Structure formats: structure tokens, C-alpha cells
Amino acid sequence: MTVAFEHTSVLLEETVVALQPQAGMTYVDCTLGGGGHTEAILDAADCKVIGIDRDPSALKAAGERLARFGERFVPVRARFSEIAYVLADLGIDHVDGVIADLGVSSPQLDLAERGFSFRFAGPVDMRMDPDASLSADDIVNRWREEEIARVIFEYGEERRSRAVARAIVANRPITDTLQLAKIIAGAVGRTKGRIHPATKSFQGLRIAVNDELGEIERFLPAAIDVLRPGGRLCIITFHSLEDRLVKRFMAHESGREAPRDAFGHPVGTFRLERPRKSVTAPPSDPNPRARSARLRTAVRLPHE
Numbered sequence: 001m002t003v004a005f006e007h008t009s010v011l012l013e014e015t016v017v018a019l020q021p022q023a024g025m026t027y028v029d030c031t032l033g034g035g036g037h038t039e040a041i042l043d044a045a046d047c048k049v050i051g052i053d054r055d056p057s058a059l060k061a062a063g064e065r066l067a068r069f070g071e072r073f074v075p076v077r078a079r080f081s082e083i084a085y086v087l088a089d090l091g092i093d094h095v096d097g098v099i100a101d102l103g104v105s106s107p108q109l110d111l112a113e114r115g116f117s118f119r120f121a122g123p124v125d126m127r128m129d130p131d132a133s134l135s136a137d138d139i140v141n142r143w144r145e146e147e148i149a150r151v152i153f154e155y156g157e158e159r160r161s162r163a164v165a166r167a168i169v170a171n172r173p174i175t176d177t178l179q180l181a182k183i184i185a186g187a188v189g190r191t192k193g194r195i196h197p198a199t200k201s202f203q204g205l206r207i208a209v210n211d212e213l214g215e216i217e218r219f220l221p222a223a224i225d226v227l228r229p230g231g232r233l234c235i236i237t238f239h240s241l242e243d244r245l246v247k248r249f250m251a252h253e254s255g256r257e258a259p260r261d262a263f264g265h266p267v268g269t270f271r272l273e274r275p276r277k278s279v280t281a282p283p284s285d286p287n288p289r290a291r292s293a294r295l296r297t298a299v300r301l302p303h304e
């Protein structure tokens with residue numbers, strides 16, 4: 001059975017404008033998902049896109065959607081931190097642009113059986129790659145209370161992380177996501193507005209399960225390594241933890257934070273031009289995911 005893979009891409013036109021795809025060039029979409037960004041790039045120019053994802057269901061859905069592009073689209077199952085190895089395997093030295101639309105896809109969030117959602121009962125899973133060794137079940141049912149509190153505090157930015165971790169450990173075994181959400185809600189108490197009390201804790205667990213921040217930290221320098229001079233790096237982030245990593249990296253690699261010489265020039269070796277101003281979606285965008293999305297673009301300087 002083919003399950004519909006419905007994901008509305010964010011900042012689609014903005015990403016194509018930022019990437020500036022040209023005929024004959026090669027790009028990497030590091031978060032292929034449903035293939036929305038890749039499709040827009042392939043439609044914009046007679047170029048080639050290598051689409052990476054660690055979720056086989058995304059590769060399957062995107063493969064069907066993008067079949068009309070034939071050999072111009074190359075799907076690869078991998079983690080994006082492995083971009084250099086992916087390209088080496090394909091015999092490619094350098095590419096003309098790299099994009100990443102971070103985080104999870106709508107099907108990952110919305111399908112109960114993927115275990116990301118506090119709205120439905122599903123297994124406590126949260127793995128983007130269903131073959132990965134660590135799942136949310138391991139964390140909530142096996143990790144020490146202090147370690148659970150740490151990921152919920154650091155990655156979920158949940159102020160009541162200690163109370164949440166205590167409640168999780170006291171209620172083991174936890175067998176489904178609805179049970180987990182209720183335990184967390186009981187520990188957090190009321191939250192302001194319409195945000196579910198388990199939102200932050202679920203984000204913290206998900207980031208830990210998928211090592212999302214570690215992946216970004218390893219990916220960013222690897223992406224610059226594979227870009228040709230003038231090549232573009234376009235990254236869409238969805239929360240402050242991701243955005244801070246990307247912003248700091250681009251500032252650092254462009255010498256923005258470097259000491260200056262007597263003429264005001266940054267001192268050191270830098271690989272990126274000064275980053276462009278980040279782009280967000282207009283408030284009228286009907287896609288709720290677009291509200292927190294931010295696109296940052298940087299351009300590769302000539303190799304030293």
C-alpha cells in the first residue's frame with residue numbers, strides 16, 4: 001500500500017531565489033523529505049539534484065514524485081553529516097549548491113506509528129531512520145533520570161525538566177506516546193496559550209533520539225568543503241537551537257566575529273562571504289510550519 005506523503009514545503013520560492021539554480025549545475029538537497037524543494041529546483045533549471053534523506057519512506061515518496069526528471073534526480077539514503085562520503089561514492093568532487101530544510105516532515109509527525117506525536121497513541125519511537133539504534137523508548141524506559149532531565153532541558157528548553165524526568169521514571173514502563181504525553185502534562189501543569197504541555201519535552205526527546213544538533217554541527221563544515229567557489233549554502237531552521245548553530249557557523253566562517261587589523265579587515269582564513277540577511281515567511285503564509293521557519297544563505301569564497 002502506498003501511503004500519501006503530504007508535506008507542504010516552506011520558503012519554497014525563497015529557497016530557489018537564494019540558491020539561484022543554473023542549467024548544467026549539480027545541487028544537493030540534504031533533507032529530501034517529500035521532494036518539494038528538489039522539485040522546485042529541478043523545475044527552475046536544467047540541473048541535477050542529489051537528494052539525501054535518512055528516512056526510507058521519504059526517499060520512496062520523493063522517488064515517485066520526481067520520476068519525471070529521470071537521471072537529473074539522484075536519491076541517496078544517508079545522514080546529511082555524511083555528505084562528503086555520499087558525493088565521493090558518486091565520483092563528485094564539488095557541487096554548486098547545498099540546501100537543508102531541517103527538522104521533521106509532516107508525515108513523520110502525523111503518522112501515529114512513527115511515535116513523534118503527543119496527539120495519538122503510537123510506539124515511543126521518534127526515529128527518523130527506522131533502523132537507527134536509539135529510540136525514544138530507550139530514553140524514557142532505560143536512561144537515568146538526570147540524563148532524561150538534561151535532554152528535556154537542553155533540547156526542549158522545558159523549565160520543568162526535572163519534574164518531567166521524575167514523573168517519567170516513576171511511571172515506567174511507558175509503552176505509548178499518549179501515555180507519555182499525559183505523564184508529561186501532569187508534571188508540567190498548565191501552559192500559556194494553546195501549546196500542548198508536552199510540546200517542549202517531545203521536542204527535546206526527538207532531538208536527542210536523532211542527534212539533530214550533532215548532525216548539524218558535523219554537516220555545516222562538511223557542506224562548505226564540497227562547495228565550489230561561488231557555491232551557495234541555504235539552510236532553513238525551525239527553532240532557536242538550530243538557528244543559533246547555523247548563524248554562529250556562518251558568522252565564524254565569514255570572519256564576522258574575527259579580530260580586525262588596523263584597516264578593519266578580519267584576520268584569519270575564512271571560507272564564506274558575509275552572510276545575507278535571513279529570510280522568513282510573510283505573516284499571511286497559510287502553512288503553520290512556516291511561522292517559525294528562517295532561511296539563511298551563505299556563499300563559498302574561492303579555495304585558498
Ligand SMILES: C[S@@+](CC[C@H](N)C(=O)[O-])C[C@H]1O[C@@H](n2cnc3c(N)ncnc32)[C@H](O)[C@@H]1O
Pocket residue numbers: 007008009010030031032033034035036037038052053054055058078079080081101102103104105106128215
Ligand atoms: C522538513 S523535512 C524536508 C521536506 C522537504 N524539503 C520537502 O519540501 O518536501 C526534513 C527531512 O529531512 C530528513 N532529515 C532530517 N535530519 C536528517 C539528517 N541528519 N540526515 C538525513 N536526513 C535528515 C527527515 O527524515 C525529513 O524527511
